[in-house]
Amino acid sequence: METVQYLDDTGKPLREVPFSNEELLRGYRALRRARHFDERALVLQRQGRLGVYPPFRGQEAAQVGVALCLEARKDWLCPSYRETAAAITFGMPLSRLILSWRADPAGWCIPDDVNMIQFYIPIATQMPQAAGLAYAERLKGSDAVAAVFIGDGGTSEGDFHEGLNFASVFDAPLLVVVQNNGWAISVPTQKQMKVQRIALKAQGYGIPGVVVDGNDLVAVWSVAKQAVERARRGEGPTLIEAVTYRVAPHTSSDDPGRYRTEEETARWLGRDPIARMKGYLEHLGLWNQAKEAELTEELEGEFLAAVDEADQAPEPKPWEIVEQVYAEMHPDQQAAWNYLRGEP
Amino acid sequence: METVQYLDDTGKPLREVPFSNEELLRGYRALRRARHFDERALVLQRQGRLGVYPPFRGQEAAQVGVALCLEARKDWLCPSYRETAAAITFGMPLSRLILSWRADPAGWCIPDDVNMIQFYIPIATQMPQAAGLAYAERLKGSDAVAAVFIGDGGTSEGDFHEGLNFASVFDAPLLVVVQNNGWAISVPTQKQMKVQRIALKAQGYGIPGVVVDGNDLVAVWSVAKQAVERARRGEGPTLIEAVTYRVAPHTSSDDPGRYRTEEETARWLGRDPIARMKGYLEHLGLWNQAKEAELTEELEGEFLAAVDEADQAPEPKPWEIVEQVYAEMHPDQQAAWNYLRGEP
Amino acid sequence: MIAERETRVLNNVQAINEALDLALAKDPRVVLFGEDVGTMGGVFRASDGLMQKYGEKRVFDTPLAESGIVGFGIGLAMAGLRPVAEIQFAGFLYPALDQILSHVGRMRHRTRGRFTIPMVIRAPYGGGVKTPEQHADSPEAILAHVPGVKVVIPSSPERAKGLLLAAIEDPDPVFFLEAIKLYRGVKAEVPEGYYTLPIGKARVVREGSAASLLCYGGMVEVCLKAAEVAAREGVELEVVDIETLVPLDTPTILASVQKTGRAVVVYEAMRTGGFGAEVAARIAGEALDYLQAPILRVAGWDAPYPPFSAVENFYRPDAKRVLDAVRRVLTH
Amino acid sequence: MIAERETRVLNNVQAINEALDLALAKDPRVVLFGEDVGTMGGVFRASDGLMQKYGEKRVFDTPLAESGIVGFGIGLAMAGLRPVAEIQFAGFLYPALDQILSHVGRMRHRTRGRFTIPMVIRAPYGGGVKTPEQHADSPEAILAHVPGVKVVIPSSPERAKGLLLAAIEDPDPVFFLEAIKLYRGVKAEVPEGYYTLPIGKARVVREGSAASLLCYGGMVEVCLKAAEVAAREGVELEVVDIETLVPLDTPTILASVQKTGRAVVVYEAMRTGGFGAEVAARIAGEALDYLQAPILRVAGWDAPYPPFSAVENFYRPDAKRVLDAVRRVLTH
Numbered sequence A, B: 001m002e003t004v005q006y007l008d009d010t011g012k013p014l015r016e017v018p019f020s021n022e023e024l025l026r027g028y029r030a031l032r033r034a035r036h037f038d039e040r041a042l043v044l045q046r047q048g049r050l051g052v053y054p055p056f057r058g059q060e061a062a063q064v065g066v067a068l069c070l071e072a073r074k075d076w077l078c079p080s081y082r083e084t085a086a087a088i089t090f091g092m093p094l095s096r097l098i099l100s101w102r103a104d105p106a107g108w109c110i111p112d113d114v115n116m117i118q119f120y121i122p123i124a125t126q127m128p129q130a131a132g133l134a135y136a137e138r139l140k141g142s143d144a145v146a147a148v149f150i151g152d153g154g155t156s157e158g159d160f161h162e163g164l165n166f167a168s169v170f171d172a173p174l175l176v177v178v179q180n181n182g183w184a185i186s187v188p189t190q191k192q193m194k195v196q197r198i199a200l201k202a203q204g205y206g207i208p209g210v211v212v213d214g215n216d217l218v219a220v221w222s223v224a225k226q227a228v229e230r231a232r233r234g235e236g237p238t239l240i241e242a243v244t245y246r247v248a249p250h251t252s253s254d255d256p257g258r259y260r261t262e263e264e265t266a267r268w269l270g271r272d273p274i275a276r277m278k279g280y281l282e283h284l285g286l287w288n289q290a291k292e293a294e295l296t297e298e299l300e301g302e303f304l305a306a307v308d309e310a311d312q313a314p315e316p317k318p319w320e321i322v323e324q325v326y327a328e329m330h331p332d333q334q335a336a337w338n339y340l341r342g343e344p
Numbered sequence C, D: 001m002i003a004e005r006e007t008r009v010l011n012n013v014q015a016i017n018e019a020l021d022l023a024l025a026k027d028p029r030v031v032l033f034g035e036d037v038g039t040m041g042g043v044f045r046a047s048d049g050l051m052q053k054y055g056e057k058r059v060f061d062t063p064l065a066e067s068g069i070v071g072f073g074i075g076l077a078m079a080g081l082r083p084v085a086e087i088q089f090a091g092f093l094y095p096a097l098d099q100i101l102s103h104v105g106r107m108r109h110r111t112r113g114r115f116t117i118p119m120v121i122r123a124p125y126g127g128g129v130k131t132p133e134q135h136a137d138s139p140e141a142i143l144a145h146v147p148g149v150k151v152v153i154p155s156s157p158e159r160a161k162g163l164l165l166a167a168i169e170d171p172d173p174v175f176f177l178e179a180i181k182l183y184r185g186v187k188a189e190v191p192e193g194y195y196t197l198p199i200g201k202a203r204v205v206r207e208g209s210a211a212s213l214l215c216y217g218g219m220v221e222v223c224l225k226a227a228e229v230a231a232r233e234g235v236e237l238e239v240v241d242i243e244t245l246v247p248l249d250t251p252t253i254l255a256s257v258q259k260t261g262r263a264v265v266v267y268e269a270m271r272t273g274g275f276g277a278e279v280a281a282r283i284a285g286e287a288l289d290y291l292q293a294p295i296l297r298v299a300g301w302d303a304p305y306p307p308f309s310a311v312e313n314f315y316r317p318d319a320k321r322v323l324d325a326v327r328r329v330l331t332h
């Protein structure tokens, strides 16, 4: 299968780029915003100010390129736990994301104007749900779409299959984005499946499958754009395999040294999605040192403000753990609530 | 995808047939044995001498053709509930099968020299198990293989996907035989999946997929033979889609009138696997009226003897229901056992 | 019985079919789906005629995949619909348990109320009618151990209709288990039209003073039968139909046991870890001082429900086994 | 403590790793597999170094699919191997529950002994270490309600090693749940070499006369701590480590309660439908006359285990909550 690519590893265009300069700048900015958050989040984590955190370094283009095609008030974003970059671009406030990775209730309650499902821990379970969300929009007569993210490892779960099958049978307006980042914790993609290209799986469901260079924002963005248009036209789901690499540890608690070599990672660092996009903008004369410095400063300001806001969130109360179990509290929760409040 | 076919609907050969006359006669006999059992079983069922029974009429070739390639003492047969024809050919004693469909413990205990898993009710669960059985043989260094059967509806379950993936990743010596008989109770294959050919799913697992005319014994037999040889050579699993049709009701309790037309069924009755094979044997001058009559008589004798044997099975005892829960009885089962025996 | 209403004699399947019909007519957000639910109207005919009446967008067949069915339903619910999913038999809820344990019961809690799952999952359960293997399972204890879900098990056509309509109106996920034995086994007067019955209330279905029989679903008729037999010997047993397992109506259960001083819990699932253990534990935790005898459980044995038809009825509790236990608590 | 043996100080993970090593060395039929079990040696390092030592045919990584892992293991077992599967966290047993409920526990019964599943399924369970959502679940009650399986939950390195070796030798399927809190939280003397401890026996780990604390796994240290505190006030609590949930050692539990007359059951799973309900029900059914106070349960609340780290410790029972319950049964 041919891999869709627009930029080479240095950012030189290989074919005509279907985006305006404004769009390209918007895209680059989205990449940088995500990267900045990721870098600073890891620092917070080391300071003990975040919980377990799954970095996405190297996968920004694969996530941002898709999120740029969606409208937060209308469409649906169904991430795994890896898609903080997609969430940022989709419109999640940074302060909520910080609280979310702090495992704070205030972060887990997603704003009403952002149609994002919470980050999911149980692998692949978002797949049939995303099919249902997408199909519901069809039933309601809207042209909204859903985008669901899953990893190479996630494709092995039964729910990946059941979700794809439901989506295809019901022509659900859904983008299934598989980020093939080479690893499922310590298990390489070759041990995860026998097939070379995950996008080939689309043929088993009678839907289109596309392989795209996941480190090439222009490529991901244009592939996603077409899939979204197709879905809005009511022509059903598309399976997109974004070939990328997890250059960071699986999570802040992982030690990649146990299962992979520095060389492999180094090779992929040379294909960094942000450097490539930056190279392209410079090649177009749209970007320079000064602009970069200015942006960095702005992003740092935004991040610090978000941290301040997050830090102002009220301490979670013990009794919150038995709230929101049902629409109204039953005696069993009420008794627990009273006990946790120290009331008899 | 091209459908492998050797005989036309009248039994005229379309290409050179790779089986000897003895083999062909053996194959026809196996078809007739299965058909005879199925017809007589339905009569027993109506007499209240069997429980719920899932007939396989019209699917004999798809099952027999595979079973003819297996050795009961060495290879493994993993059926769903539909594969009584495969079980008969594989070597299950008819009396056991009668008891099995009588839901009698004596029938559920499979003879030690027949490597068949019990008929399975929970759809698709046999898939990962068959992959494990097949891989275990590889680990043990034997060249035994496993054949697992599943229906078109069964392909929608997560276990179908997980089993195929495990089998392909571990190069398990496995035949995955999907009998696409057009229906999952009342749901037609087109509503079950978007893809036209189930065999296309093989491409998502990096293994060979074959479509075969499931009503053409010669075709199924030769396709299965190649897949078994491939598996024995350690080259891994093959997905075989046998295109056939369930001309009978789903089970003895089903009423197809609620979901399909007589015409469709009539069309498939015209492609009857046994008539086709018979036609071919007659075309070769290997078969005639007299032989047919003789065979029928012999099969009826065999069946009646099997019924007699089954009828001699001891009445199941109430306390058997709490036996064989563990290797040894624990107090909880012992107490139940005593109660059921009327002992204090 | 709902006052001032016309009634009609229906069996359980007919009552459920009527409830589904009324819900589809009343609320355009309601959708019905599952295996063989559409064209065929369900293997038990619970949705008979409804696809024909409301169209394939409201009532539809799905692929054969329970995790897919429940997961798809979760998505429909989060998008604002009112999904009613049918799982063909309760024993086939198992492939969906990940979606159930990981999401159905956690969504409201996890998202602090932003997303909720107002979904009903119906499934026939229980034995007694010589079904094939795994068609007679009773997994209610597993469902009752899932935080955030409700579990309702009706015991009569009138209750089934009103409780199912209440379940569909409920803002939280409700598992609605229907005893296969009662589908056609019971016929009774059912109020006409749309009505709901309260989820979360147990009912004393027969008053008595000698001992309390605590049961639900298919075991209610068994306990009533036992109570009749006992009555002939002058022993008045009280029968409590728990009806809603979660949220459990503990006060009604305790009141009965406090009155009689003796409790026998009856359920057809495997004894160890069955829901009856929870009922017994609540009594032992909150009404111990009233007990004049041990709390006994009459339940399925600690073995799989037998796939062997000829002897399956020795697994499921019957009036005789209930009365053996009653005798023991009375003579204690 | 096993008599006349050298001992070494190990934590739980080390003890489990040693048991797996010894099993692989002793029995060529033993194979180890699961997600990240091979190259990485497991996310908790339980199989650290074993693939390197025994090769990829004995110890291997699988695709990310729990139903596949358990189903594959069933196949290996039926073909004569001794599979030991690791499920990365107990909360990820859920996708495998269909294989577990439909087959793992039914195979011997269904085939009248022709096919058996001598498989061990290991999984870390329970909370207390600020793991992400669903990494702290305690689904033992669901497993204990599966006919035909055994459920073992060790509470110390010595017990873990000997019980795991016994589980691997066992002719029936055994679920082996390992409290995450204890993996590195406890270090103790562990006998060297190969030894097994009996499955199906509960143990009195601290003697006392005032009341019985019935617990298992991660709750044993909590109960021992509570007992210590109580002892300072002159109240001698008895602590029973149930250790094997199925088959349950009812006599040992009853003997303790008959002696103390008071019972508090402690577990960290959600209270309703938890395994502690079964323990309470057995006491209420077989030792009622000895009880001087209600049987109380201290357990997780009827809510999901909180994904909110800052407050998660208010969900899991601690010594204070246990002592509150003890006070209630003593002052009853």
Ligand SMILES: Cc1ncc(C[n+]2csc(CCOP(=O)(O)OP(=O)(O)O)c2C)c(N)n1
Binding pocket: A082, A121, A122, A123, A150, A151, A152, A153, A154, A155, A181, A183, A184, A185, A246, A250, D035, D064, D066, D088, D092, D095
């Ligand atoms: C059902 C389930 N099983 C196991 C895990 C543990 N786990 C968390 S992440 C992970 C690997 C996922 O790999 P992949 O799908 O490729 O996503 P990536 O981490 O590479 O983004 C595993 C096994 C889980 N969270 N859920």
Ligand SMILES: Cc1ncc(C[n+]2csc(CCOP(=O)(O)OP(=O)(O)O)c2C)c(N)n1
Binding pocket: B082, B121, B122, B123, B150, B151, B152, B153, B154, B155, B181, B183, B184, B185, B246, B250, C035, C064, C066, C088, C092, C095
């Ligand atoms: C997990 C599970 N879900 C549902 C059922 C109920 N059921 C029994 S057979 C069947 C249809 C199977 O169709 P297919 O796989 O095509 O096999 P066929 O009956 O055509 O041979 C269904 C839904 C079941 N047995 N197991």
Ligand SMILES: [Mg+2]
Binding pocket: A151, A152, A153, A179, A180, A181, A182, A183, A184, A185
């Ligand atoms: Mg990955």
Ligand SMILES: [Mg+2]
Binding pocket: B151, B152, B153, B179, B180, B181, B182, B183, B184, B185
């Ligand atoms: Mg079929």
